Amino acid sequence: xxxxxxVETDYVRHRAQQFRDQVARRLDGSLTExxxxxxxxxxxxxxxxxxxxxxxAIPYGTISPDQMRMLAHLAATYDKGYGHxxxxxxxxxxxxxxxxxxxxLDDLASAGMHAIQTSGNTIRNVTTDAFAGxxxxxxxxxxxxxxxxxxxxxxxxEFQWLPRKFKIAISGGSRDRALVAAHDIGLRLVxxxxxxxxxxxxxxxxxxxxxxxxxxxxFLPEEDLLPYIEAIIAxxxxxxxxxNKYKARIKITVSERGLDVFKAxxxxxxxxxxxxxxxxxxxxLAIFKDRFAAxxxxxxxxxxxxxxxxxxxxxxxxxxxxxxDHKVDGYASVIVTFKSPGETPGDxxxxxxxxLADLAEKYxxxxxxxxxxxxxxxxxxxxxxxxxxYLALREAGLATANAGLTSDIIACPGMDYCALATxxxxxxxxxxxxxxxxxxxxxxxxxxxxxISGCINACGHHHLGxxxxxxxxxxxxxxxxxxxxxxxxxxxxxxQRAGAGFPAEEVVPAIDRxxxxxxxxxxxxxxxxxDAYRRLGxxxxxxxxxxxxxxx
Amino acid sequence: MSKAFTPTAARPGVITANDxxxxxxxxxxxxxxxxxxxxxxxxEDEAIAxxxxxxxxxxxxxxxxxxxxxxRRGPDGPEPTHFRExxxxxxxxxxxxxxxxxxxxxxxV
Numbered sequence: 001x002x003x004x005x006x007v008e009t010d011y012v013r014h015r016a017q018q019f020r021d022q023v024a025r026r027l028d029g030s031l032t033e034x035x036x037x038x039x040x041x042x043x044x045x046x047x048x049x050x051x052x053x054x055x056x057a058i059p060y061g062t063i064s065p066d067q068m069r070m071l072a073h074l075a076a077t078y079d080k081g082y083g084h085x086x087x088x089x090x091x092x093x094x095x096x097x098x099x100x101x102x103x104x105l106d107d108l109a110s111a112g113m114h115a116i117q118t119s120g121n122t123i124r125n126v127t128t129d130a131f132a133g134x135x136x137x138x139x140x141x142x143x144x145x146x147x148x149x150x151x152x153x154x155x156x157x158e159f160q161w162l163p164r165k166f167k168i169a170i171s172g173g174s175r176d177r178a179l180v181a182a183h184d185i186g187l188r189l190v191x192x193x194x195x196x197x198x199x200x201x202x203x204x205x206x207x208x209x210x211x212x213x214x215x216x217x218x219f220l221p222e223e224d225l226l227p228y229i230e231a232i233i234a235x236x237x238x239x240x241x242x243x244n245k246y247k248a249r250i251k252i253t254v255s256e257r258g259l260d261v262f263k264a265x266x267x268x269x270x271x272x273x274x275x276x277x278x279x280x281x282x283x284x285l286a287i288f289k290d291r292f293a294a295x296x297x298x299x300x301x302x303x304x305x306x307x308x309x310x311x312x313x314x315x316x317x318x319x320x321x322x323x324x325d326h327k328v329d330g331y332a333s334v335i336v337t338f339k340s341p342g343e344t345p346g347d348x349x350x351x352x353x354x355x356l357a358d359l360a361e362k363y364x365x366x367x368x369x370x371x372x373x374x375x376x377x378x379x380x381x382x383x384x385x386x387x388x389x390y391l392a393l394r395e396a397g398l399a400t401a402n403a404g405l406t407s408d409i410i411a412c413p414g415m416d417y418c419a420l421a422t423x424x425x426x427x428x429x430x431x432x433x434x435x436x437x438x439x440x441x442x443x444x445x446x447x448x449x450x451x452i453s454g455c456i457n458a459c460g461h462h463h464l465g466x467x468x469x470x471x472x473x474x475x476x477x478x479x480x481x482x483x484x485x486x487x488x489x490x491x492x493x494x495x496q497r498a499g500a501g502f503p504a505e506e507v508v509p510a511i512d513r514x515x516x517x518x519x520x521x522x523x524x525x526x527x528x529x530x531d532a533y534r535r536l537g538x539x540x541x542x543x544x545x546x547x548x549x550x551x552x
Numbered sequence: 553m554s555k556a557f558t559p560t561a562a563r564p565g566v567i568t569a570n571d572x573x574x575x576x577x578x579x580x581x582x583x584x585x586x587x588x589x590x591x592x593x594x595x596e597d598e599a600i601a602x603x604x605x606x607x608x609x610x611x612x613x614x615x616x617x618x619x620x621x622x623x624r625r626g627p628d629g630p631e632p633t634h635f636r637e638x639x640x641x642x643x644x645x646x647x648x649x650x651x652x653x654x655x656x657x658x659x660x661v
Contacts, residue, residue: 027573029613047616049640050650052575080649095649097574344646415636416644424639426646476634 011155012109015116019043020102027099042122042160044115045101048419054093054101055118056108060128060146060170061089061370065357068368070111072353078104083353085338085346085374087410087461088167089127090118094417116154121162123153123233127169129177130371133292134333134379136325140189140196142172144288145225151284152226159233163240164248166233167205170198179372180204181212181492182464184250185232190219197221202232202262203254206458210494211251214259216266224274226281231270235262295365295380297328302383315390318401323386324377332386334364334378335371335403336393341437343397345411345429346374355396363389373410375403406441406448406515407433410461414454414471415478421454423471423478428452428507435508436515445515447528451486464488466530467511468495478504482511484541485533496538498545510545517544557620558602559595566592566630567601567608568640569618577640577651578615580608585615587651589641590629595620 019039026036040046044055056071063071071091075083078100079093086092096104108114117124126149133141149168153159159166170187171178180186186201198220204213220228232250239262240253247256254262309316324333336356338346348356356376360368363385364378371377381389393399402408409432412418414425429452436442451465455472462468468483479501486495502510515529521540522532533541543549559565566589567580578585579592586592595601601620608618621637623630632638643650 027613033612033616047570047575049636050575050577050643051570080647094644095575099573347646415639416646424645426644430646473636478635 008154009109009112012112012114012116013106015043015114016102016105016109019105023098023102038120041119042116043101043105044118045098046119046419048094048417049415049421050417051095052098052101053417054096054104054115055086056091056093056113056115057118057125058090058113058370059150060126060132060143061130061372062132062143063368063370065360065366065368067111067113068353068357068360070107070113072350072357074104074107075348075353076350077107082347082349084344084413085348085370085376087372087374087412087459088125089130089370089372090125091348091370092413094413119165120160121164121166122160123149123156123162123166123168125167126150126153127167127178127183127372129171129173130369130375130377131177131324131333131379132172132369133294134324134326134331135173135177136327137174138172138327139174139191140172141292142170142178142187142189143292144285145187145189145198145222146170147288147291148225148281148285149229151288152230152281159237162233162237163242163253164245164250166236166250168229176489176492179461179464179488179492182206182461182488183213185229186213187225192219195221198225200228200232203251203259205249205251206461206463207249208246208456208458209249209251210458210463211255212492212494213251214254216259216263222285223282224270225285227274227277228266228270231266231273234273235265235269239265294328295367297331297365297380298382300330300382300384302330305383305386308387312387314401315387318390318399319386321401321405322399322403326380328380330383332381332383334381334386334389336376336378336398337400337403337408338375338398339402339408339433340397340400341407341434342430344426345409348376352396352398355392355398359389359392373408375408402442404447404449405443406436406445406450409433409450409452410465411452412454412459414452414460418454418459420457421471422456422473423454423480424504425452425454425460425469425471428469428471428480428504431508432511435512439512441515441519444519444525445529446525448515449486449488449530450511461488462486463494464492465495466528466533467514469507472501474501480504480507482507482514482545484538485530487530491534498538498542499549500546513544513547514541517541557622558598559620559622560598561596563622563633564594564596564625564630565601565620566594566623567605567618568592568621568637569608569615572612572614572616580604580618585611587654589632589651592623592630594623594625594630 169183200217201213369377411429415421453460483495
């Protein structure tokens with residue numbers, strides 16, 4: 001039964017204390033590693049290639065300035081001065097000591113934060129559009145529903161030991177920016193006869209068996225959200241495979257059993273479950289809708305913005321690239337990319353986090369978002385403040401005008417940090433970004449989405465990149481497979497493997513050939529690489545990647 | 553991955569793990585555990601290595617996840633044969649952190 005917990009701080013503190021006790025019992029030998037491992041994973045603690053790693057939850061990527069300062073404090077106090085934004089809108093700290101993690105969880109609890117359910121076979125962080133509540137094309141703000149799902153799924157007794165991890169994304173824009181089709185459950189807010197509801201997708205996921213989800217319900221009224229989601233997960237909990245870790249995700253359950261069978265079971269379960277919901281969920285939703293009310297937007301002129309655009313080409317270039325249309329006249333959403341040349345995609349220093357917290361207070365209605373593409377968004381900035389904001393960001397090296405361009409690469413930590421990785425991702429991302437900026441080709445190429453994963457588990461979402469790169473271990477040498485034509489947004493598509501993999505040093509030349517071939521064949525500057533690929537098919541691009549084969 | 557590796561005279565191995573309290577990488581040496589991979593005890597005999605691995609597993613109050621990793625003998629001590637182990641012995645390539653930084657710091661003391 002769903003119940004509202006208006007103040008969760010006590011619960012979070014309690015969980016931190018529990019973990020402190022568990023660590024103490026592990027250190028004094030009362031718990032074996034086999035007993036301790038699932039407990040630490042429940043609290044987001046992994047053991048990685050060089051150290052422990054703590055993954056902290058940032059529910060649907062929404063974070064306050066004070067919470068951002070808390071992350072900065074953790075980075076500076078317990079880590080090496082930085083953290084890493086993940087592709088699921090969370091943050092990872094790469095160097096904590098196990099003995100310090102209980103203190104980190106206490107500190108987080110004081111800011112209303114935690115690491116609960118950031119690992120383990122449970123419902124993970126619910127993700128959404130980084131422009132939620134701000135985007136011009138938004139149908140309905142997804143955050144109240146995301147908060148309802150978060151609140152309901154946290155410590156949900158029935159779903160703590162699912163066959164495998166479970167990821168939900170929710171999108172409120174007329175354009176999907178939450179990768180709905182690539183999640184275990186994807187929800188798209190739609191309206192029918194003036195009523196808000198959801199198009200419900202199920203069975204999507206990447207990893208070693210990438211699949212796009214399927215629509216299980218065309219329209220689910222909003223009041224049925226929790227019972228229906230509960231019915232899907234309860235059905236999966238019983239029918240999902242537990243004999244083989246690699247066949248345990250819901251995408252396999254749905255594809256093996258068939259959507260019709262899975263849907264019939266879900267609908268039957270839904271009728272049973274709905275009887276147990278007596279309205280607390282709907283009351284909670286009403287509270288959350290109030291909580292996510294729009295800030296007090298200013299009604300001011302933006303002449304200064306236009307003047308600065310005319311006067312300052314660098315500002316104009318940044319504004320053309322890194323702003324997103326806002327639903328309120330005079331406002332814009334600002335994308336602060338963490339993809340400066342030479343930097344690690346998604347890494348933020350404590351100083352940068354503190355600056356963003358200050359800037360959000362000064363110019364951004366106290367709102368910050370972590371985007372799934374490892375950037376930070378200030379969702380509500382008045383255009384008259386953009387010039388000052390740009391200056392402050394530029395001084396901190398955070399004003400790179402590259403949102404959505406070649407160097408705005410999504411990359412997992414790869415074998416520089418991850419114990420599961422089969423090759424490195426970060427140096428490949430850095431080399432590609434450096435190369436195309438040095439060649440001056442980035443602006444000419446235009447919108448391009450490169451995604452890199454350091455293993456088949458696909459945390460870098462390489463299948464969804466226009467260009468995807470997958471790092472593998474081939475006979476003891478790092479080797480990179482390239483996929484083409486993936487799309488997480490408008491027309492969801494899994495990228496197709498282009499051919500044999502490349503050694504690390506041949507990746508940049510291969511991508512360079514690919515881009516030059518694209519520039520040759522595109523019909524106009526507005527035809528993106530992905531559009532040209534869809535129009536022409538893979539042949540001309542494979543020929544560019546493998547010139548020897550083409551001439552053989 | 554090297555977790556199922558068993559050493560021979562032609563393909564020697566070391567035992568490596570993570571420090572339980574702090575998480576950093578450690579190698580079994582004659583005196584216990586060391587953060588310096590060059591000081592690791594080199595095993596060339598499968599039976600002796602497996603007994604040592606059992607001993608390492610028994611030290612769960614000190615280390616996590618011990619396993620045998622292949623090495624070759626070098627002038628300064630054992631050297632990794634696989635890039636994963638090489639990264640574990642140095643640190644990440646994007647920052648000068650981890651063992652590479654600690655070594656540099658120790659050299660400057």
